[in-house]
Amino acid sequence: xxxxxxxxxxxxxxxxxxxxxxxxxxxxxxxxxxxxxxxxxxxxxxxxxxxxxxxxxxxxxxxxxxxx
Amino acid sequence: xxxxxxxxxxxxxxxxxxxxxxxxxxxxxxxxxxxxxxxxxxxxxxxxxxxxxxxxxxxxxxxxxxxxxxxxxxxxxxxxxxxxxxxxxxxxxxxxxxxxxxxxxxxxxxxxxxxxxxxxxxxxxxxxxxxxxxxxxxxxxxxxxxxxxxxxxxxxxxxxxxxxxxxxxxxxxxxxxxxxxxxxxxxxxxxxxxxxxxxxxxxxxxxxxxxxxxxxxxxxxxxxxxxxxxxxxxxxxxxxxxxxxxxxxxxxxxxxxxxxxxxxxxxxxxxxxxxxxxxxxxxxxxxxxxxxxxxxxxxxxxxxxxxxxxxxxxxxxxxxxxxxxxxxxxxxxxxxxxxxxxxxxxxxxxxxxxxxxxxxxxxxxxxxxxxxxxxxxxxxxxxxxxxxxxxxxxxxxxxxxxxxxxxxxxxxxx
Numbered sequence: 064x065x066x067x068x069x070x071x072x073x074x075x076x077x078x079x080x081x082x083x084x085x086x087x088x089x090x091x092x093x094x095x096x097x098x099x100x101x102x103x104x105x106x107x108x109x110x111x112x113x114x115x116x117x118x119x120x121x122x123x124x125x126x127x128x129x130x131x
Numbered sequence: 132x133x134x135x136x137x138x139x140x141x142x143x144x145x146x147x148x149x150x151x152x153x154x155x156x157x158x159x160x161x162x163x164x165x166x167x168x169x170x171x172x173x174x175x176x177x178x179x180x181x182x183x184x185x186x187x188x189x190x191x192x193x194x195x196x197x198x199x200x201x202x203x204x205x206x207x208x209x210x211x212x213x214x215x216x217x218x219x220x221x222x223x224x225x226x227x228x229x230x231x232x233x234x235x236x237x238x239x240x241x242x243x244x245x246x247x248x249x250x251x252x253x254x255x256x257x258x259x260x261x262x263x264x265x266x267x268x269x270x271x272x273x274x275x276x277x278x279x280x281x282x283x284x285x286x287x288x289x290x291x292x293x294x295x296x297x298x299x300x301x302x303x304x305x306x307x308x309x310x311x312x313x314x315x316x317x318x319x320x321x322x323x324x325x326x327x328x329x330x331x332x333x334x335x336x337x338x339x340x341x342x343x344x345x346x347x348x349x350x351x352x353x354x355x356x357x358x359x360x361x362x363x364x365x366x367x368x369x370x371x372x373x374x375x376x377x378x379x380x381x382x383x384x385x386x387x388x389x390x391x392x393x394x395x396x397x398x399x400x401x402x403x404x405x406x407x408x409x410x411x412x413x414x415x416x417x418x419x420x421x422x423x424x425x426x427x428x429x430x431x432x433x434x435x436x437x438x439x440x441x442x443x444x445x446x447x448x449x450x451x452x453x454x455x456x457x458x459x460x461x462x463x464x465x466x467x468x469x470x471x472x473x474x475x476x477x478x479x480x481x482x483x484x485x486x487x488x489x490x491x492x493x494x495x496x497x498x499x500x501x502x503x504x505x506x507x508x509x510x511x512x513x514x515x516x517x518x519x520x521x522x523x524x525x526x527x528x529x530x531x532x533x534x535x536x537x538x539x540x541x542x543x544x545x
Binding site: 100102103104109112113115116117118119121 | 133134135377493496497498499527531534535537538541
């Protein structure tokens with residue numbers, strides 16, 4: 064028996080280069096295109112700086128009821 | 132302070148800021164540091180040798196208006212000899228579209244951020260076509276400048292005194308819901324301003340003078356823009372200087388460079404070469420005639436108006452190019468680089484979601500998405516005027532430099 068993936072039409076999510084999605088669309092394939100690029104354009108130095116400057120996780124608010 | 136807390140404080144100050152047009156006064160009386168031979172210009176600081184054609188033309192015109200020079204050659208000589216004291220208007224609580232030239236005798240709008248006790252100043256809007264801000268200085272321009280300074284300005288000042296000021300922020304909030312984005316589309320806001328102003332003009336001036344003033348403000352189309360710009364600057368200046376804050380508090384262009392300032396980095400500028408504008412040209416003009424991006428009007432984008440609010444102004448694309456769908460997508464993209472949403476400026480097309488507010492340098496560098504600016508295109512030759520309108524973006528390099536400086540400052544103070 065063929066695996067399901069080969070029986071059904073492909074369902075594609077494209078990350079990044081929009082031209083990949085355009086080629087598939089031209090062949091009648093439904094594509095969800097996600098506009099993604101590497102953080103800081105792939106620049107490792109800037110990515111490291113961004114990591115240092117990330118927001119700290121928010122501290123959950125303590126309510127009167129939860130202090131019991 | 133954590134960056135999150137600092138940025139929240141910045142957004143709080145912006146939300147609580149006000150903008151009321153309260154007066155029109157000579158620059159030398161109200162602008163800090165405005166001495167004889169001071170020439171304020173748009174954008175980050177720039178030397179005469181690097182100034183673009185429209186800015187040089189406007190300085191020539193302003194020098195003749197002041198009586199510092201009788202002819203263009205004399206004005207150029209003054210500039211070349213270092214007699215003129217150039218500085219960024221941003222360093223003096225002042226702002227202006229295109230070349231943004233302000234000299235001591237020019238009358239300026241005074242806009243007050245009352246909750247923070249801060250006044251900012253902007254040139255009077257001269258209309259479109261051949262105007263000083265585009266570097267025109269022939270006799271028709273000089274005559275208009277004289278009328279605006281000697282007749283219109285005192286009328287406006289008297290009308291504003293009688294009115295007790297006009298709330299510009301309220302006009303913007305209303306106009307954003309009526310299809311204006313407040314940078315290149317002021318179809319609603321300019322009449323809204325006029326409705327508030329006209330009864331007082333009629334009251335304080337002779338009938339013929341009042342009619343002339345009202346017709347001028349109506350036909351100028353964007354007269355309100357300069358008060359909006361001063362209002363944006365006043366609110367953003369009050370949100371500047373917050374340690375550990377990564378939010379952009381100024382975007383400005385001098386036709387040579389585009390610069391940004393960041394709340395947590397004081398008065399420093401982070402600059403890159405000013406980009407060209409992709410847009411729609413008026414008949415007879417093309418990209419070969421265009422000046423690089425110019426003017427302080429991107430202060431509207433800095434506060435979440437202009438291109439950031441385009442989703443609510445689909446008709447602006449007839450002017451700057453694109454489609455209503457593109458306008459919507461532009462605003463949605465700007466939410467990815469902003470820290471919050473404006474509580475006063477709401478977009479009906481987005482279920483009354485607030486306009487994107489607080490451009491965060493971290494988000495810009497992270498995503499590579501830079502703030503879009505919709506803007507007029509100035510002719511590179513002085514005196515021709517506006518030759519089109521279109522879209523450009525603030526160079527990514529400005530944000531990368533700011534991020535490096537911010538990280539270094541934080542490391543040094545840790």
